[in-house]
Amino acid sequence: MALIKCENISIAYEGQTVVHDLSFEVGQADYLCIIGENGSGKSTLVKSLLGLKAPAKGKIILGDGLKQNEIGYLPQQTDVQKDFPASVYEVVLSGRLNSRGFRPFYTATDKEKARENMELLGIQDLERQCFRDLSGGQKQRVLLARALCATKKLLLLDEPVTGLDPIVTQEFYQLINEINKKSGIAVVMVSHDIESTMAYASHILHLQETALFFGSAMDYQRSEIGQAFLRGGEHHA
Numbered sequence: 001m002a003l004i005k006c007e008n009i010s011i012a013y014e015g016q017t018v019v020h021d022l023s024f025e026v027g028q029a030d031y032l033c034i035i036g037e038n039g040s041g042k043s044t045l046v047k048s049l050l051g052l053k054a055p056a057k058g059k060i061i062l063g064d065g066l067k068q069n070e071i072g073y074l075p076q077q078t079d080v081q082k083d084f085p086a087s088v089y090e091v092v093l094s095g096r097l098n099s100r101g102f103r104p105f106y107t108a109t110d111k112e113k114a115r116e117n118m119e120l121l122g123i124q125d126l127e128r129q130c131f132r133d134l135s136g137g138q139k140q141r142v143l144l145a146r147a148l149c150a151t152k153k154l155l156l157l158d159e160p161v162t163g164l165d166p167i168v169t170q171e172f173y174q175l176i177n178e179i180n181k182k183s184g185i186a187v188v189m190v191s192h193d194i195e196s197t198m199a200y201a202s203h204i205l206h207l208q209e210t211a212l213f214f215g216s217a218m219d220y221q222r223s224e225i226g227q228a229f230l231r232g233g234e235h236h237a
């Protein structure tokens with residue numbers, strides 16, 4: 001069964017529909033990239049997948065035991081996050097907040113998970129450093145470790161490489177790809193980077209209020225809409 005199944009969803013702000021009649025699904029260990037022009041509804045869809053904005057119509061069905069608070073989310077970077085006055089360890093550990101429920105403290109398992117994910121992402125030496133003093137690439141690794149603390153099944157990443165230099169960007173993509181392939185964690189990523197999207201994605205959702213295309217990355221490359229968009233991407237690169 002799919003981890004996420006969206007059935008004919010529409011999403012609106014104060015009666016203004018911005019996502020219309022959208023259907024797609026995310027299977028176990030899929031790597032889905034959501035692409036589309038500015039304002040096409042990508043971040044709005046992310047909000048709905050996280051349960052922060054209910055669709056006006058249609059259904060979002062979670063399967064395979066996935067719960068909404070077990071989606072590991074890496075948000076679009078904001079200046080507030082960049083200046084977060086906490087240690088790397090505290091930021092990573094805060095990924096366990098959702099699963100903590102009403103317990104007022106972190107358990108030994110929470111702390112173990114935080115250390116495990118810091119190790120996985122090679123940031124254990126930064127543990128005591130202040131988050132705001134890190135480089136852009138280090139910050140994204142910390143936020144990825146935080147997101148991994150929240151999930152066993154699905155990572156949701158909203159334009160995770162914005163502002164990173166090309167080498168750090170490639171390292172970050174490779175890291176996400178490794179996590180997807182080795183741990184079988186499904187990845188849903190909003191991306192403007194069409195080249196890397198095509199290098200790693202198993203599936204593509206091309207959004208323009210509704211799904212202009214949803215299917216395998218291979219079929220997208222062969223499709224008319226895919227070819228037109230990819231040519232545009234090369235043109236802008």
Ligand SMILES: Nc1ncnc2c1ncn2[C@@H]1O[C@H](COP(=O)(O)OP(=O)(O)OP(=O)(O)O)[C@@H](O)[C@H]1O
Pocket residue numbers: 013018036037038039040041042043044045
């Ligand atoms: N809080 C809001 N209230 C009203 N309208 C909104 C709100 N947030 C987004 N919108 C509108 O919804 C539409 C889709 O916006 P959204 O941010 O989801 O697009 P996007 O594809 O993520 O864009 P970008 O690539 O620029 O981040 C836009 O027309 C936007 O103006």
